[in-house]
Amino acid sequence: MFVRFLSLLLLLLSNAVILCSQTETPIISGGVQYLSTTTGGATVFQPVIAPVVAVPIGDRWLIESRATFDEVIFRENGTTGPWHALTFSSVDYLQLDFVANSHLTIVVGEFLTPFNIYNERLGPVWIHNLADAPLISGIGTRTSGSSDGGMVRGVAVSRKDWQLSYTAYFSALVNASHFGAGRTAGGRAAIFVPSKRLEVGMSYQRFLQDQHLNSWGSYLVWQPASAPLDLRAEYAHTRGGQGYWVEAAYRLSRYRGAESWLGRLQVVGRMQQFYEGTPSPEDVLPGADTQKVDFGLNYYLPHNLRLNTSYGRQFSSLGNTNIWNFQITYRFLFPLLPGGSK
Amino acid sequence: MNRTLIVRVSFVILALSALGSAAKIAASQQLANSPKPSTAKPATPSESQEGEKRFEAQCGRCHTPPQDLSPREAKAVVRQMRVRANLTAEDERLILKYLAP
Numbered sequence: 093m094f095v096r097f098l099s100l101l102l103l104l105l106s107n108a109v110i111l112c113s114q115t116e117t118p119i120i121s122g123g124v125q126y127l128s129t130t131t132g133g134a135t136v137f138q139p140v141i142a143p144v145v146a147v148p149i150g151d152r153w154l155i156e157s158r159a160t161f162d163e164v165i166f167r168e169n170g171t172t173g174p175w176h177a178l179t180f181s182s183v184d185y186l187q188l189d190f191v192a193n194s195h196l197t198i199v200v201g202e203f204l205t206p207f208n209i210y211n212e213r214l215g216p217v218w219i220h221n222l223a224d225a226p227l228i229s230g231i232g233t234r235t236s237g238s239s240d241g242g243m244v245r246g247v248a249v250s251r252k253d254w255q256l257s258y259t260a261y262f263s264a265l266v267n268a269s270h271f272g273a274g275r276t277a278g279g280r281a282a283i284f285v286p287s288k289r290l291e292v293g294m295s296y297q298r299f300l301q302d303q304h305l306n307s308w309g310s311y312l313v314w315q316p317a318s319a320p321l322d323l324r325a326e327y328a329h330t331r332g333g334q335g336y337w338v339e340a341a342y343r344l345s346r347y348r349g350a351e352s353w354l355g356r357l358q359v360v361g362r363m364q365q366f367y368e369g370t371p372s373p374e375d376v377l378p379g380a381d382t383q384k385v386d387f388g389l390n391y392y393l394p395h396n397l398r399l400n401t402s403y404g405r406q407f408s409s410l411g412n413t414n415i416w417n418f419q420i421t422y423r424f425l426f427p428l429l430p431g432g433s434k
Numbered sequence: 435m436n437r438t439l440i441v442r443v444s445f446v447i448l449a450l451s452a453l454g455s456a457a458k459i460a461a462s463q464q465l466a467n468s469p470k471p472s473t474a475k476p477a478t479p480s481e482s483q484e485g486e487k488r489f490e491a492q493c494g495r496c497h498t499p500p501q502d503l504s505p506r507e508a509k510a511v512v513r514q515m516r517v518r519a520n521l522t523a524e525d526e527r528l529i530l531k532y533l534a535p
Contacts, residue, residue, distance in 0.1 A: 194522035
């Protein structure tokens with residue numbers, strides 16, 4: 093049933109591309125990444141392409157989708173043996189949006205599960221400051237990070253000094269290839285103070301299949317106007333465990349401007365801790381109490397190219413590990429129809 | 435109805451749809467080539483400044499501004515971000531003025 097619905101959505105997409113072509117152009121954007129990760133001496137290479145298609149229709153409708161194609165290239169015994177490669181592909185979201193007004197947007201289809209901020213906002217390869225996802229990123233997002241069903245979202249209250257935004261969703265159990273999702277319901281609410289550039293939010297999710305369980309979390313994003321600093325933090329709790337991460341990123345744009353050779357450099361640090369609860373085979377969480385620190389240097393090259401490098405040290409009863417990452421990312425954006433860039 | 439038939443019917447519908455789409459593209463391009471008076475109001479400096487302020491506050495929490503956007507591309511980008519970042523209609527209008535004045 094759901095696959096048929098998605099087929100219908102694809103059909104609408106092909107027609108919508110044309111309907112909107114005269115006023116707004118559909119676009120294809122996204123990122124291409126080449127990631128090299130060395131964990132405890134074992135190196136893995138991972139090329140990724142993640143295209144995003146957005147098709148606006150009139151003033152109120154939007155069809156959008158993101159897919160991820162990646163390959164994992166590794167040695168048979170970790171550090172020795174012949175090289176092997178595994179290829180993966182997934183549809184991260186394929187959704188139809190109806191913008192009713194500033195207070196309400198209705199979303200149907202497959203969408204990114206809006207639990208805290210990492211999955212929905214910081215996950216894309218062209219956005220995240222550090223290549224490794226946080227230890228708690230599996231809380232509230234389960235395995236796929238996507239939900240299949242309906243969602244309402246918008247700004248509940250908008251004042252000059254503050255805004256209250258919300259998201260509420262329901263997802264059905266879908267086992268179809270590329271569109272897998274669990275039966276869940278949940279929501280997120282956040283307060284944003286524009287003058288302080290401060291956002292604080294809370295998330296809740298109820299997993300509604302097999303053994304019902306609750307997940308909840310909170311987050312903070314702060315960008316002080318007086319410095320090019322990004323401060324982000326998340327806390328999440330579920331039966332399988334709880335943890336937090338705090339990340340600070342400082343771009344040296346104060347020195348000779350953001351486009352200077354020094355101003356393109358960004359220094360990143362992240363600290364995180366995870367405490368194991370009652371583990372379940374469905375959890376995508378560390379198998380023991382874990383602490384991790386990461387230090388990264390990112391360089392924003394011209395033409396939407398970015399280099400990310402990082403070193404991390406993970407402490408766990410299962411073994412302490414060094415993690416080295418090197419990543420090059422290209423962020424692209426093209427019109428889907430000829431003449432769209434005029 | 436068996437699965438093969440469903441797939442075939444879907445394929446025929448998609449093919450017809452693509453054909454119709456191609457015809458519409460040709461028609462729209464002919465229309466675009468004819469001179470037409472512009473109805474879009476250019477951004478005033480204050481709107482553009484306010485749009486930049488809102489971009490930094492709302493969008494800058496996650497990413498840097500995209501480079502070299504045409505007005506038509508910007509509309510699609512900002513519509514997408516309106517949904518993702520819970521922007522208001524006013525945010526969308528002003529950010530659009532900043533990205534594609």
